[in-house]
Amino acid sequence: MAVQAQEGLAPAKPVFWNDPRFRALIYQVLVLGGVIAFGAYLVNNTIANMEARGISSGFGFLTKTAGFDIGQTLIEYNAESPYWRAMVVSIINTLMVSAFGILLATVLGFLLGVARLSHNWLISRLAAVYIEVVRNLPLxxxxxxxxxxVLRSVPGPRQSLNAWDAFFLNNRGLYMPRPLFESGFSLVVIGFLVAIVGSFVLARWAKKRQMTTGEQFPVFKATLGLVFGLPLLAFLVTGLPLSWEYAELKGFNFAGGMRIQPEFVAMLIALSMYTAAFIGEIVRAGILAVSHGQTEASYALGLRPGLTLRLVVIPQALRVIVPPLTSQYLNLTKNSSLGAAIAYPEIVLVFAGTVLMQTGQAVEIIGLTMAFYLTVSLLISLFMNWYNKKIALVER
Amino acid sequence: MADTTQDYTPGSHPDLPPPSSEVGVIGWLRHNLFATPLDWALTILAVYLIYVLVVPALDWMLFSADWAGETRDDCSREGACWVFARVWSKVFIYGRYPVEELWRVNLTFIIQFVGLAALMIPGVPYKKWTGIFLLIPYPIIAFFLLYGGAFGLEPVETSLWGGLMVTLVIAEVGIVASLPIGIVLALGRRSKMPIIRAICVAFIELWRGVPLITVLFMASVMFPLFMPEGVNFDKLLRALIGVAMFSAAYMAEVVRGGLQAIPKGQYEAAQALGLSYPKVMTFIVLPQALKLVIPGIVNTFIGLFKDTTLVLIIGLFDLLGVVQLAATNPDWLGFAVEGYVVAAVGFWIFCFAMSRYSMYMERKLETGHKR
Incomplete structure (x- = not known):
């Protein structure tokens, strides 16, 4: 039976409950209603529970005196400081271990990735074993x-492990010489900043000149010279305005110098070794993703292996490497919260632990802690998206 | 020597064997270890590293270790003291679970391992029924076996659970719960309905943006506030909910990657055939999408398995938690490294097995569509 087109009839209008738009609307209203109702239920319960326990809500507690000490403080802090200051101190500690961890993990990870691809059988096996072992163990x-x-079982202060009478490792931490800056050192810092700005300007100028005239300028060597040379020059001109205060054994403990807590060292080693294993795999995948034809083509154009790597392979590999690398940096920052387990004074231990126990303001404190991590995640991903856009493939 | 020169017409000379420096052991060494001066240096460095790190570790772990004995005095302390691991082995596996009830834990895990083996080994029949059994009746059976309180089984409070058993329970509940929730969230995030999409995006990004510890803290200090007066959740259950939500958000992003990789033509062809949305998803899109992201899914599982250790921070005793407990026991001080090695071997076996199985599955499901 052939279906005949019947002219003059409007297309059949579905009954309204069969209309996809109507259905979509209904579904969304139902889901939204459900979510709101669930949220209201939780809020309601929370308010009732807090009243029953006599907890007043609000952020007023932040200005009250904290009354506890923190082992590692980069800004001024003591037991009389308010809670918000304890929060800032712990946030700085979190950011510090994350920043150093990211730096170390990147270096070690790139080394591992390259080692994994090495033609040397032993080196590539060693890297593979390292990655497989470290990646599959809980952080x-x-x-x-x-x-x-390791760090808690090294000897006490009197039997410290000693390197050049300047570095001492014992169960109280790692002692290092403390730099003492004298007047005039600011000139060195200024020189360094000027050198950095100068190299940016230089790089732009060199690129512009190459684009217009085709002439090249040794930007890398010039930048290296500038960044190291200018501060060194300032340092010599101002008459070596830097001395070191060494740690010394006095009685049962060390005095002077700079002490790095064992908690910090342990966190740094563990975080960077763990993340480096993942970065190593990312780097390997990135380098392998650049097809061999690219290398061959650039050899055919007469580029030397070093230049091929720098101008052809690495820029393309970075495009593959950067997005997963971002999420590893993010993971490392979030994983720094594990410091709570060994009493490294970071935000979860100090704020979501000690402050929460003292004040009982569970909702506000957990909310602030989560807000901190969400902000950091957002900032890192914004930066990396910007960077990613910058190096992304420009298709013509 | 007789005159061995012989004239060959061009092209008729028989092939000579390659020089001995290019084949065999020597050739292999030359090509793989000593090709360039840099290779020489690297090889020497690697051998030195092995000599400094691996040799003493092996000696400590195997050759100078003490295996026999019952107390710490049986250990010479020249190498590892595996007596420690043997004495504590029951605690490492079951925690403080009552000894006369241990058969229940064993039975639970035996059923599970048999079921999983039947699912994973190709060629075993009735895979569909085994899968259904493991997903629906088995969790109920496992709950009553482990927790008790019915069918004449003594109730065992979760505060007595510990060790490997808790690690497995948390990891498995997380895995089983996170996959379906994650799929729903991923579908929601890809939906055309703005409100549903917004809710899913907010949910996923909220969980993914914070570390698991804060989620567990929230689960342990805020859940009691969320619940109506008098309702008291078990500590383990609260941790389970936190872990499941957390890994569901990660799973959602993995599944979304797979959904995005399916060409639009697949959706359109399925719709042109007159399939409804649930049918398009269950029969056409999800089977392809999930197959694409097997490595990602297994990576999430592995991450979840490793993350179960964090529950010790909120006072539950998983494998690492009981190891830490044993290592700080006054009678057994000084055996922390042995304990960590035991825990490391336990975790490593599970994680490595999972990653190898995922590689195998990837190869098996490969249908040649990869370009």
């Missing part, structure tokens, strides 16, 4: 290992 286990089994 917390590694932190415990470095902290309890």
């Amino acid at each position: 917390l286990l590694q932190i415990f290992f470095w902290y309890f089994a």
Whole structure:
């Protein structure tokens, strides 16, 4: 039976409950209603519970005196400081271990990635074993290992491990010489900043000149010279305005110098070794993703292997490497919260732990802690998106 | 020597064997270890590293270790003391679970391992029914076996649970719960309905933006506030909910990657055939999408398995938690490293097995569509 087109009839209008738009609307109203109702239920319960326990809500507690000490403070802090200051101190500690961790993990990770692709059988096997072992062990286990089994079991202050009479490692931490800046050192810092700005300007100028005239300028060497040379010059001109205060054994403990807590060292080692294993795999995948034809083509154009790597392979590999690298940096920052397990004074331990126990303001404190991490995640991903856009493939 | 020169017409000379420096062991060494001066240096560095790190570790772990004995005095302390691991092995596996009830834990895990083996080994029949059994009746059976309180089984409070058993329970509940929730969230995020999409995006990004510890803290200090007066959640259950939500958000992003990789033509062809949205998803899109992201899914599982250790921070005793407990026991001080090695071997076996199985599955499901 053939279906005949019947002219003059409007297309059949579905009954309204069969209309996809109507259905979509209904679904959304139902889901939204459900979410709102659930949220209201939770809020309602929370308010009732807090009243029953006599907890007043609000952020007023932040200005009250904290009354506890923190082991590692980069800004001024003591037991009389208010809670918000304890929060700032712990945030700085979190950011510090994350920043150093990211730096170390990147260096170690790139080394591992390259080693994994090495033609040397032994080196590539070693890198593979390292990656497979470290990647498949819980980070917390590694932190415990470095902290309890290694750093806490080194000898006491009197039998410190000693390197050049300047670095001492014992169960109280790692002691290093403290730099003492004398007047005139600011000139060195200014020189350094000028050198950095100068190299940016230089790089732009060199690129512009190459684009218009085709002439090249040794930007890398010039930048290196500038960044190291200018501060060094300022340092010599101002008459070496820097001396070191060494740590010394006085009685049962060391005095002077700079002490790095064992918690910090353990966190740094564990975080960077763990993340480096993941970065190593990312780097390997990125380099392998650049097809061999690219290398061959650039050899055919007469580029030397070093230039091929720098101008052809690495820029293309970076495009593959950067997005997963971002999420590893993010993971490292979030994983720094595991410091709470070995009493590294970071935000979860100090704020969501001690402050929460003292004040009982669970909702506000957990909310602030989560807000901090969400902000950091957002900032890192914004930066990386910007960077990613900058190096992304420009298709013509 | 007799005159061995012989004239060959061009092209008729028989092939000579390659020089001995290019084949065999020597050739392999030359090509793989000593090709360039840099290779020489690297090889020497690697051998030195092995000598400094691996040799003493092996000696400590195997050759100078003490295996026999019952107390810490049986250990010479020249190498590892595996007596420690043996004495504590029951605690490492079951925590403080009552000894006369241990058969229940064993039975639970035996059923599970048999079921999983039947699912994973190709060629075993009734895979569909095994899967359904493991997903629906088995969790109920496992709950009653482990927790008890019915069918004449003594109730065992979760505060007595510990060790490997808790690690497995948390990881498995997380895995089983996170996959379906993650799929729903991923579909919601890809939906054309703005409100549903917004809710899913907010949910996923909120969980993914914070570390698991804060989620567990929230689960342990804020859940009691969320619940109506008098309702008291078990601590383990609260951790389970936190872990499941957290890994569901990660799973959602993995599944979304797979959904995005499916060409639009697949959706359109399925719709042209007159399939409804649920049918398009269950029969056409999801099977392809999930197959694409098997490595990502397994990576999430592995991450979840490793992250179960964090529950020790809120006072639950998983494998690492009981190891830490044993290592700080006054009678057994000084055996932390042995404990960590035991925990490391336990975690490593599970994680490595999972990653290898995922590689195998990837190869098996490969249908030649990869370009």
